[in-house]
Amino acid sequence: MTAQAKPISKNTTRILGSRALLLPGLVIGIILLILCLLWSITLGAADINTQTVYDALFAFDETSFQHLIIQTVRLPRVLAGVIVGAALAVSGAIMQGLTRNPLADSGILGINSGAAFAVVMAVFLLGNPPLSTYAFFGFIGAGVAAILVYALGSMGRGGTTPLKLTLAGVILSAFVSAFTTAILLGDQETLDKIRFWTAGSLAGREMPLVLQTAPYILVGLFGSLVISRQITTISLGEDVAKGLGQNTAWVRGIAAIMVILLAGGAVALAGPIGFVGLIVPHVVRFIVGVDYRWVVPYSAVLGAILVTVADVGARIIIRPQELPVGVMMAFVGAPFFIWLARWKVKR
């Protein structure tokens, strides 16, 4: 079971060969994201043109029905998509760097299920907790799950291997999900309150929930950016990092807190959505290389774009109904995972 990941850091091929291109690239990414957001806002049961969208955002008119739709339904939805996408992608990037495991993702490692269980448990026990506490319980669940999976996955000789971590994550997910299902089956009331949330979807997210989760995720994103240099070092290997005088235990601890803030917050907002944290960091490393000072912001932008586009896809593929965005991500993500398992995991 000692499959070793090919060291991610040896991958020197990157599209943006020159450092001078990195910043303009990021700016282009952000512009692309904004275009996607506008596109997403115009789509829906009532088609609204871009001019109206612009007016609704910058010259809001209370009497206009279309403006109301945008402000109360569509804007929260796209904002949720941006936040969730950025959070999941950055948490995935950090986990991949930290564990030197190309298959790391908050969904695969069971962190999403842990957070989901904690939220369901809270609703079950406390009756009707205020929305603001969802995120809090999400963090507890994500944290406990992350620690358990990491502890299980790094047991034994050879430390953490992709197989050990993945299996530990999948099994913990199965275990925890069994309890989640048990609660939901036994308690109709909880099921009813939480149903919209467990599917992994951006539908029906309202502004207050978005605004309550956003600060945690922003702290997580900012924190990740701050420690990105140390993550680059640690992704070269524990020995190298120590040799360079880094206090690796501290860096790991802080990075873990960031992962928990990001993944827990994202789950609290959108329910469990898998594979974003798996795909985006790989694509980003392909574009910018292994310097986490750039990997982190690029991951945030590309993650936001991916979730926004997936959400648009989920809404237009089977109009007038819509798919949960989590389902869309599984369709895109699983083939990617298979590709990684075939080519990036040795043996």
Next chain:
Amino acid sequence: MAAQHELKSTWITIRPRWLSFRLDKRVPKIAVLILAFTFITLVFSISYGEYDISPYEVVRTILNINQDHPDYANYKLVVHTFRLPRIVLAFLVGAALATSGTLMQGITRNPLADPYLIGVSGGASLAAVTIIVWVRDVPIGVLPWAAFVGAGLTALAIYTLAWKGGKSTPIRLILIGIALESVLGAVTTVMLLFGNINDVQQAYVWLSGSVYGRNWEHVKALGSWMVVFIPAAFLLARQLNTLGLGDDTAKGLGLRVEWQRGLLMLISVALAAAAVAVAGTIGFVGLVAPHIARRLVGPLHEGLLPVSALFGGALLVLADLIGRWAIAPSELPVGIVTAMIGAPYFLYLFYRNRNQQ
């Protein structure tokens, strides 16, 4: 471990003209013990419920010797029509899954293989959900066939995708199984989104693995598959032992490796599919039962297969009782209970094997 085991135990050899069988002497003893345990659990499981029947009367009703009892008509209805078929079905499902898991672990030489984990159950349940939601009102006998096709295709896809450089490693099999499972889950979700709400609700309970409300028709549907495939598995036990020595050794001993492996895989998939078709996806039985059976009677499949099957059956009967009792008057699907029992066991295995390759 195997050598030590050889020294301690004595063997029963069965050698008619056309096959040779060597059985660990502990096997009959352990088999009887498990059967006794199963019977006791079965009696208690039947006696427990909204309409309580004393265990004594349960036994008499099963044997049909209490016809003079004033409540005989009720007893007969509750025991023979409602509770007995479901519990018998639980036993059969457990036995089928355990056998399937034992075969899979033998074929892949991987102690962590399990039809649920490998993704075969996902394929079977997708096929069955498709039939339930889209075709509707199908006779129960058709479901195992559909599930078999779904499971077979999934197994084939996993095997093909894991194939690289002339072989498929256990690591890739497991990782790709996990990935395919999530795609199949997503497709299943889509199916459920478009179905009629009544069918969907039925499909939901069924998906989490349950023997609730099953009748003798289900027992017949699964039983007819098991009658064919369980003996087939037992007959191939010796070939399975040889496969366990490694491909090269097995070839050297004159075994047609790929052919035998394919045949055993087919049996394993058929058993898992039939079980999924009648009871939904029930995980971890196929993982836990072979392991415990191996610790009881050693690694040779002549003894391992029957003991594992019986143990799987007993485990599921017990899990079903726990599921009915835990959150009464509601009921936990038995698949949830097996996950609650099986996942920690898996993690324990994981811990024990932490230093192995």
